Amino acid sequence: MTNKRTYALLLAAILAGMAVPAAAEDAEDAASSQADAAAADKLQDNMMTDLPPVDRAGTIALADEGILYPPSSGSSIIRDTTAKKAEEKPKTKTKMKDGKPVQDTGISKENPMYVTADYMRYNDTTGDVDALGKVDIRHMMDTYQTEYLYGNMITKKYVIPGELTWTNPQTNLKAQRGEYDAEKGIGKFEGLTGWQQGTYYYQGSDGIYDRNANKMIVNNGYFTTRHAVAKVPDYRIEADSIDIYPGDHYTAHEVKLMAKNTILLTLSSYTGSLKDNSGEIGLWSLIPRPVFDSDNGMGLHNSLVIPINEDPDSTVYMENRWYTKSGYKPDIGIKYRVPVGTFRLHYAEEESTTNDDGGIWVKKKPSLEFDTNHFYLFKSRFYVGASGEIGKWDEERNGRDVDGNYKGYELYISGDPWHLGKFMNFGWKAGYAKDYYGYSNNIRRNSYYSMGLSGHYKIFDGWIGYTDRDLKGYTPYYYDSYSSEKPVDAGFRIQATSMDAFSLSWSVDTVNGILNHRYWTYYRDMHSFYAWIRYDDIEKETKFMIMPKDFKF
Incomplete structure (x- = not known):
């Protein structure tokens, strides 16, 4: 039995209304409207129309502007004529909200919905509709799957039991x-x-x-x-x-x-x-x-971030670090994300990341910092970025107290890693940094570049990298001094089991050829955390840490 063209089930709205906004997919060809209309004229009122079961290709219907069109008699799929129809009508205006264009995610000629089922039926008097078997519904980037769906096109309410x-x-x-x-x-x-x-x-x-x-x-x-x-x-x-x-x-x-x-x-x-x-x-x-x-001794780390007025771009945060030797080291402040980067105003006690001696802390009371996003150049793999800071630093170490204003900035260029064959990657970065120290009225300039190779094969990982810093001027703080100006870092790692790995790495100062560090590290996968313990047999120092996989601190 043929099917009426006004098989007007708003199945286009079934679950498609639950679609999260996404990019529209291209529509397939739709059936000839004249053939559908001729078939519809043969249908009598108050009659249930059954679409017969077909092979696993399914009975496919196309939902266009809220109307579900069944396949014409003897056909397993409707051919799309919406593109031709669209040429005959003026284009609709772009929807706007708050002065910005909003993507139309409803059912339309541009964004049709497809329904595939083993069996479909519709009563054009009561509006009842059923889709049975393996039911697939596709609209834009959304896909819905079930075994049975029923509802009513008049009440526009539908049920998946x-x-x-x-x-x-x-x-x-x-x-x-x-x-x-x-x-x-x-x-x-x-x-x-x-x-x-x-x-x-x-x-x-x-x-x-x-x-x-x-x-x-x-x-x-x-x-x-x-x-x-x-x-x-x-x-x-x-x-x-x-x-x-x-x-x-x-x-x-x-x-x-x-x-x-x-x-x-x-x-x-x-x-x-x-x-x-x-x-x-x-x-x-x-x-x-x-x-x-x-x-620093034994310690505990945790943090709390609270959005301001439920806005995740504006947050108050507190990072806590307790150590048996170094005491309590807080970082408390406000972060504000803007389209080009992130501002941070905070009071903090931070440990040096440039000096390898460890246990070197500075108080920032307070500090205003800014980090940009990566800005890609002309849609290439290369990007630029910048960071800056202005504040007051205070460092007490070895009976010496250095306290003064600080400001500085850094500009850099880098790019996404180059894939060298199947197992190797090449990365690089170059930049320029300038630091102004109020304590000694000194200026330090740092022109640098770094490059490195990394690789992975089966259970083995390896890496080697070189950094060259051209420093002019000096810093009065141990906190941002460098242990090595031109280091080479190399190492390899073996994934011994699915949960355990070991690595051995070296850091060599190429200025004098001295081996600064030799790290032996054991890694353990703890389901939602990583744990690692590292021993430096040059400095005779041990470090242990548990790191979460899915969040930062």
Whole structure:
């Protein structure tokens, strides 16, 4: 039996209304409208039209501007004529919001929806519709899969009584049952689990997705990160409800921070970021992590980042470091992200990263710092960047107190690694830095470049790198002095088991040929953390640290 062209199931809205905004896919060819109209004239009112089962290619229907077109008699797929029709009509105006163009994610000729099922049927009087068998729904970058779907085109309400999945580049959700109200653009789920951006995992008894607000609410569940997922996650945020705004932020209400089955903290609410490169915004960073090094002694690290007014680009943070030898070393301040980079105003006690002696700390009271993003040059692999700081430094070491104003900046150019064959990579960086010291009214200039090779083959990793610094002037602080101006660093690593690895590395000062360091390191994979212990048999020093895989501190 043929099918009526006004097989007007707004199945275009089924679950497509739950789509997260994404880039549109190209439409396939649609059927001749004249053939469809002729077939529709033969259909009598109040008659259920069945689409017969077909092979696994499926019965494919095309949803265009809210109308679902079934295949014409004897055809397994509709051919697209929407491109031809579009030429006959003037282009629609671009949608605007707050003066900016907004992508149209609804069903349209430009963004059609495809439905594939083993069996479909529709009653054009009551509006009832069914799709059975292996049902696949595709709209733009979203894909929905289930075994059975039913609903009504008049009430615009639809039900998936069994298991369903919803995937797109940001979301991967599974639920035991789903409902969708196309009029309100709201979907409801029961027994749901899901992923955001492949990094954040959530689970809840039920949930709601509001397409218009691009907001998912997960009730009576928890939220964690990828490597912590287990039968009992290593750490998680349990909450009465979690509001998830894909690609932006989440807010959890009535929160418990859990480490396995232990409650570490309770809060009325907490907001974290889901934006790229912002893994430091997570309540789980409060979990203390043990460290040890010969200069500072045993220690514990943790941190807390709190968005201001639920804006993940504006945050108040506190990083805590406690040591048995060095005492308490805080870093407290405000971070503000802008499109070109990040500002940070803070009071901090920071350990030197340029002097290898260890245990060298400076107080920044306060310091204003700025780091730019990487700006790629003319769509090439090369990028430039900059950083700067202005503040007051205070260093007490060996009975000597150096206290004064400081300002400095750095400009650099680099690029994405070059792949040399299948196993090797080449990286490089060049830059210029200038430091102004109020303590001695001195200026130091640093022109530098570095280059290195790294490789991986089966269980082996290797690397070698060289840095050349041309320093003019001097610093009155041990904190930002360099142990070696022209070092060569080399080493190799063996992945002995899936959980254990060993490495041996060297650092040589090429100015005088002295071997500065020889590091023996053991690594252990601890599910959601890495642990490593390193011994320097030149300096006779040991360092131990546990590092999280999915967040920063």
